[in-house]
Amino acid sequence: MTATQTWNTTDLIEKDKAHLLHPVSNLKDMREQGPLVLSQGDGVYLWDTDGKQYIDAFAGLWNVNVGHGRKVLADAAAEQIMTVDFVPNFFGLASPPSIELAAKLAEIFPGHLNHFQFTSGGAESNETSLKIARYYWWLKGKQEKVKIISRKMGYHGIAMGALAATGIPTYHEGFGPMVPGYVHVSPPYMYRFGEGMSEDEFVSKLIQELEDLIAAEGEDTIAAMIGEPVTGAGGVVVPPAEYWPAVRETLTKHNILLIADEVICGFGRTGQMFGEQTFGYVADIASFAKGVTSGYIPLGGSAVSDEIFDTMSSADRMFMHGFTYSGHPVACQVALRNIQILEEEDLATNAQVGGDALRAELHRLLDDHAHVGDIRGIGQMTLVEMVENKETKAKYDPALKMGDKLTMETRKNGIIVRCTNDGVAIAPPLTLTTEQAKTVAEAVAASIETILV
Numbered sequence: 001m002t003a004t005q006t007w008n009t010t011d012l013i014e015k016d017k018a019h020l021l022h023p024v025s026n027l028k029d030m031r032e033q034g035p036l037v038l039s040q041g042d043g044v045y046l047w048d049t050d051g052k053q054y055i056d057a058f059a060g061l062w063n064v065n066v067g068h069g070r071k072v073l074a075d076a077a078a079e080q081i082m083t084v085d086f087v088p089n090f091f092g093l094a095s096p097p098s099i100e101l102a103a104k105l106a107e108i109f110p111g112h113l114n115h116f117q118f119t120s121g122g123a124e125s126n127e128t129s130l131k132i133a134r135y136y137w138w139l140k141g142k143q144e145k146v147k148i149i150s151r152k153m154g155y156h157g158i159a160m161g162a163l164a165a166t167g168i169p170t171y172h173e174g175f176g177p178m179v180p181g182y183v184h185v186s187p188p189y190m191y192r193f194g195e196g197m198s199e200d201e202f203v204s205k206l207i208q209e210l211e212d213l214i215a216a217e218g219e220d221t222i223a224a225m226i227g228e229p230v231t232g233a234g235g236v237v238v239p240p241a242e243y244w245p246a247v248r249e250t251l252t253k254h255n256i257l258l259i260a261d262e263v264i265c266g267f268g269r270t271g272q273m274f275g276e277q278t279f280g281y282v283a284d285i286a287s288f289a290k291g292v293t294s295g296y297i298p299l300g301g302s303a304v305s306d307e308i309f310d311t312m313s314s315a316d317r318m319f320m321h322g323f324t325y326s327g328h329p330v331a332c333q334v335a336l337r338n339i340q341i342l343e344e345e346d347l348a349t350n351a352q353v354g355g356d357a358l359r360a361e362l363h364r365l366l367d368d369h370a371h372v373g374d375i376r377g378i379g380q381m382t383l384v385e386m387v388e389n390k391e392t393k394a395k396y397d398p399a400l401k402m403g404d405k406l407t408m409e410t411r412k413n414g415i416i417v418r419c420t421n422d423g424v425a426i427a428p429p430l431t432l433t434t435e436q437a438k439t440v441a442e443a444v445a446a447s448i449e450t451i452l453v
């Protein structure tokens with residue numbers, strides 16, 4: 001398939017420069033340079049307004065899990081709009097798709113995660129999960145249990161509660177003061193923090209740090225710990241196999257809830273339907289978004305355990321939390337059809353096969369290239385970590401804008417990836433074939449070889 005529509009690229013770019021505020025972008029650069037305007041998609045491919053083809057090797061924002069241009073998802077949305085466009089979940093109302101989706105999610109989420117409130121995206125889902133954790137303890141008469149443990153390098157979205165949990169300092173700059181009551185622990189980032197240790201030793205060290213923090217803060221003041229099964233935006237940190245089961249055990253021992261932020265990992269990306277399944281644990285609450293609809297329409301939500309649901313629904317009072325679009329029938333209908341595709345095509349398995357092929361192709365860079373420090377990932381989440389100095393693992397000076405330079409080069413080479421000062425993050429649709437993985441790897445390697453000299 002090729003691009004079919006003609007656009008006036010210059011006009012679009014001028015309007016963009018004048019009127020559009022781009023998220024997580026250098027607005028000064030955007031005002032001078034304007035955006036790359038992508039106007040069409042099909043499968044793993046995107047086309048810009050001048051007809052140039054790219055592989056969307058970042059699946060939008062880690063979310064277009066089933067690939068672009070699925071007509072059945074357009075049909076599901078259109079049919080639902082013509083049946084009933086909007087019914088809320090507030091005030092004792094529901095639509096069939098919101099009920100059916102909750103039931104379907106109960107079937108596929110692990111263990112006791114059987115009850116759902118819907119949102120429109122990841123940050124709203126985390127706000128919901130964090131508030132439910134506090135609410136649960138409040139209902140139990142433990143009003144002091146309010147603090148949240150999260151991890152450095154974790155990304156949980158940019159609404160105020162989610163932002164305070166986010167452990168990447170640049171997201172906080174200029175937006176203070178942060179919501180109080182959040183404390184951060186070290187991430188399971190072997191490459192930088194576990195040097196010279198076995199995985200077991202590293203996990204023991206991290207668990208000791210968690211134990212020390214709980215002792216210092218007091219377990220009666222802590223509601224929950226939140227973490228992504230695999231840290232995404234912070235740098236694709238794949239934990240050692242024993243990490244999550246050990247964290248789970250520690251938190252259970254201290255009566256602290258565990259929230260899994262499955263916003264990226266959920267719906268197949270780590271090689272199983274949920275990151276919790278990949279790492280062998282079950283949280284008390286799980287946030288999800290992105291892959292639940294493959295990004296075709298905004299939807300997210302929080303899954304809660306039987307125990308939390310029983311506590312919440314045994315209290316004879318109003319649960320004063322929710323969003324207008326909690327349970328939007330059109331989004332829920334698209335999610336149902338999207339999950340059917342994920343299951344029928346076994347895209348979780350395909351994610352593991354495609355991701356392994358990608359990393360195998362990239363691997364030579366580790367030996368061959370002076371500025372590639374680490375290549376890691378799982379399923380269809382991969383990071384090629386770049387370093388200025390391989391021995392010291394020193395990063396490039398951000399003023400050199402190496403991420404921006406790599407962004408331009410990778411686009412020139414026909415792939416859309418996320419390039420930052422950490423390196424190149426690759427998270428294509430789960431449909432990516434091993435042949436397409438090879439093309440992506442070649443374009444990444446060629447870009448690195450040109451820019452990191």
Ligand SMILES: Cc1ncc(COP(=O)(O)O)c(C=O)c1O
Nearest residue numbers: 121122123155156157232263264
């Ligand atoms: C793990 C994680 N949680 C939460 C979010 C926030 O999601 P949203 O941008 O939909 O609010 C993201 C976004 O990338 C994410 O990666």
